[in-house]
Amino acid sequence: MRWGILSTASVGLRRIVPVLRQTPGLMQLQAIASRSQAAADAAAQAHGIPVAHGSYEALLADPQVDAIYNPLPNHLHVPLTLAAVQAGKHVLCEKPFSMNAAELAVLRPHASRVHIREAFMVRHHPQWTAVRQALRGGAIGTLRFMQVPFAYFNDDAANIRNIAATGGGALYDIGCYAIAAARWCFEREPERVVCAMERDPAFGTDRLSSGVLDFGPGGQMVFSVSTQAHRYQRLHLVGSAGRLEVEMPFNAAQGAPTRYWLEDAAGLRTIDLPPADQYLLQMEAFSRAVQAEAPTAAGLDEAEAGMRIIDALFASAASGRFEAVAKG
Structure with missing residues (x-):
């Protein structure tokens, strides 16, 4: 599973980037994106990430990325997750998944093609x-x-x-x-x-x-x-x-x-x-699910119930x- 990190948000760099290297053969950290190429380059150099993209769109279009971790601000969770799944990427999105329950409806048509889950590591x-x-x-x-x-x-x-x-x-x-x-x-x-x-x-x-x-x-x-x-x-x-x-x-x-x-x-x-390490366990569980299970709407159902x-x-x-x- 080749992962891309959507933004240089602190939670991604501190919590997620380190654990993606701990299970070789299951997970690989492939790329990171920022709204500026300079910020993406700096994060990639500091954390040893192979590819740095200067826009979110470039990361979502990267054919070497299978799954996206989305730690963007809450109001961008659904719009960027939608863009990612439309690009054929699996998405693990930080909590809370949306600003309200109704907002999640736009993701449901894609739930049978790709895995979509809310990142409640606990x-x-x-x-x-x-x-x-x-x-x-x-x-x-x-x-x-x-x-x-x-x-x-x-x-x-x-x-x-x-x-x-x-x-x-x-x-x-x-x-x-x-x-x-x-x-x-x-x-x-x-x-x-x-x-x-x-x-x-x-x-x-x-x-x-x-x-x-x-x-x-x-x-x-x-x-x-x-x-x-x-x-x-x-x-x-x-x-x-x-x-x-x-x-x-x-x-x-x-x-x-x-x-x-x-x-x-x-x-x-x-x-x-x-x-x-609950973050490591979360990333491993999602990666294994992508490899071994058919996509369903269960992740969206869970997120919507909380919202x-x-x-x-x-x-x-x-x-x-x-x-x-x-x-x-």
Whole structure:
């Protein structure tokens, strides 16, 4: 699988470029693109990338590239993914995949020709697999509720996360992780949501969003996400017979061990997990899927389900009441 990186965005250079060299025979880093040839040349030279393209269009037209990693700003995820799939490229697109659920419809005609997936690397981390197995095995009884705090501090007006027009703000950037965690643990979709937002007076983005996802009788997730608060993240799961707490659920260090705590009638204990790199596992999984599986709309279905929840949360923040989550 020959990969092309669409832009010199930090997440691509720091997280994705290094792992594409770790599985020879499965993945190959072939090219990178920028809107300027100079920027592309600089990134290619610094990271040992064979080909540098001075436009996104040139990368998408490169016959030596099989798959595209798209880490562009949120408002460009769908337009550039559409251009890539029209060029016959498979696409792994950063989260959130779109600005709203309806925007994904233009990609569906291509889902049977190429693989199209949203890049939620956390779903590939062994700690997420371990948590799901613990829940399925009844380690804490029946899951009753979840709590997800997730925050960092960034008040740079020039940072893409603080530009409303391009999809900045806490709910898009990190609230999507809380939503993904809730859907992963409950293994179903919420019925309704409610959300309160505080917007930065200068940026217009939500710098603090808190909400409730109601999964029906006996299941709720409460979250607070902020772009202007002390850096912190946790995943708390409370069941009928115990609780589980994940120390670093979203930004686990690449190649480092992780741990979670499990408390039940026998007491509190620590479960240590071996080192893992969720970005490497994500890229390997996508590459293997392209090589061994027929393309389907499953990736778009998954992304759209998450976006319908984000749509409902924004609607609730505007209406001040619970909003139903649209059905697929």
